[in-house]
Amino acid sequence: MKMMSSSHSFVAPDLCDSNLPRSTLTVTPDSPVFTGERVSLKCVIESNRDWRQRNGLTYDQRSYWTYYQTHVWRYEWNKDSVKLQSSDRYTVNTDTLTIRAVTTSDEGQYTCRGQRDERPNSSQSSSVSLSVKGVSPSVSLVVRPSRSQHFSSDSLSLSCEDQTNSSGWTVRRYTDRNTENCSKLTGSTCRLVSLNTSDSGVYWCQSESGEKSHRLNIIVHDGDVILESSVDPVIEGHTLTLHCLHRSTNSSILRADFYKDGSLVQNQTTGEMIITNVSKSDEGFYYCKTERGQSPHSWISVREKKENHSDLDQHLDGDVVLESSVDPVIEGHTLTLHCLHRSTNSSILRADFYKDGSLVQNQTTGEMIITTVSKSDEGFYYCKTERGQSPHSWISVREKKENHADLDQHLVSGPHIILGFLLAACPYLLATVVLLYKCYRARVPSTEDQSQYAVTEEET
Structure with missing residues (x-):
């Protein structure tokens, strides 16, 4: 078919599949992903200019094809040739499909298709395979301070x-559509001294062979208020604690409103929100709002609780776990760690214990005891045996409060018991000393009188 304009002539191409605008489907983060992660698929359709150049079209401002630049694409998403709709797990927002907490059932072939009312009226992407792994590799990405x-x-x-x-x-x-190494990398540690909003993005660890860890979303905010929440998923039945922090103090704001998925869930109370028994329904986007400003949104993921002992630590399916307290240890108290095996659920006879990747106790019993804990003992611990190795567990050390209530409640070591006994016995000791002194004073005059009497009698 030929069409003529007053100044140029061109031939409209046959709109077969090869001549349609091209669609490119991208997945963030890169496949494979791990269960519980948030995955985004983005459909990018070739621009009108690129499409015309590829098909050898020429035109001027009055040409037939410029009219169709203004028509907006409608997007259709498919998984294994089945059309996807927005649901509790999927969010379809024009050119982006978001899977909130991916599972192995989300594995498959994904495609996107663009449609509009005028020619060229369709665009089909090539399929992209999404692979989901149930267990993350042994490496962990650790963020300090531990918040998103x-x-x-x-x-x-x-x-x-x-x-x-x-x-x-x-x-x-991954920031601003670019994948790169951390710019301030020293060995396996990235240190960002003065954060900028451009540092916001998705971070992960990657080995030389291409193996990847779980991903963490980091948000850098130039406002005055942020939401403090754990960077890791919350386990069903555990406690979720959120704090609304202010830039000037980096501590909880006294009064704040907390929102989930845009709805108010806690109104003008303290700067802290606690959900004691977390369930899957608590999963969503949270933020806080105060008179000083509003925090960015953070996605709180809730992971299903596994009914086995290995769920005590990082919920992996190995044979060895590290048994430790879920609560912070108080400075000066005793910390006890046990290396447990799945078959016996009791301490393994011989085990190595590690802190922050360094060996701290070598091939002794399956128990490790730190008698007087200090802040320097805080860190990631795990144990290793001939049968396997446990996941990492973060041991937090809390500062000891110097007040009487804290002494009564927490201090149970020998010197404190002795001191408490002496303080309690002081009144009785003082009374005994006074009585002994009085008895002594009463006996001195009596002795002098007897001496005088004896001398007088002798002279006689």
Whole structure:
């Protein structure tokens, strides 16, 4: 078919599949992903200019084809040739499909298709395969401070911590559609001294062979208010604690409103929100709002609780777990760790214990005891035996409060018991001393009188 304009002539191409605008489907983060992660698929359709150039079309402002630049594409998403709709798990927002917490059932072939009312009226992408793994590799991406939102100009450290050896792992990130190594990388640790909003993005660890850890979403905010929440998923039945922090103090704001998925869930109370028994329905986007400003949104993921002992730590399916307290340890108290085996659920006779990747106790019993805990004992611990190795567990150490209530409640070591006994016995000891002194004074005059009497009698 030929069409003529007053100044140019051109031939409209036959709109077969090869001549249709091209669609490119991208997945973030890269496949494979791990269960519980948030996955986004984006459909990018070739621009009109690129499409015309590829098909050898020429035109001027009065040409036939310029009219169709203004028509908006409608997007259709398919998984294994089945059309996807928005649901509790999927969010379809024009050119982006979001899977909130991916599972192995989400594995498959995904395609996107663009449609509009005028020619060229369709665009079909090639299929993209999504692979989902149930268990993350042994390496962990550790964030300090351990939260997903951070103030600009603050400092942040991200480390690849492997259960055996962290060498060969690199911190990678995805920001503004670019995948790159962390710019401030030293070994397997990325240190960002003065954060900028451009540092916001998805971070993970990657080995030289291409193996990847779980991903963490980091948000850098230049406002005055952020939401403090755990970077890791919350386990069903556990407690979720959120704090609304202000830049000037980095501590909880006295009064704040908390929102979930845009709806108010806690109104003008303290700067803290606690959900004591978390369920899957608590999963969603949270933020807080105060008179000083509003925090960014953070996605809180809830992971299903596994009914076995290995869920005590990082819920992996190995044969060895590290038994430790879920609560912080108080400075000066005793910390006891046990290396447990699945078959017996009791301490293994011989085990090595590691802290932050370094050996701290070598081939002794399956128990490790730190009698007087200090802040320097805080860190990631795991144990290793001939039968396997446990996941990492973060041991938090809380500062001891110097008040009487804290003494009564927490201090139970020998010196404190002795001191308490002496303080309680002081009144009785004092009374005894006074009585002895009075008895002594009463006996002195009596002795002098007897001496005088004896001398007088002798003279006589």
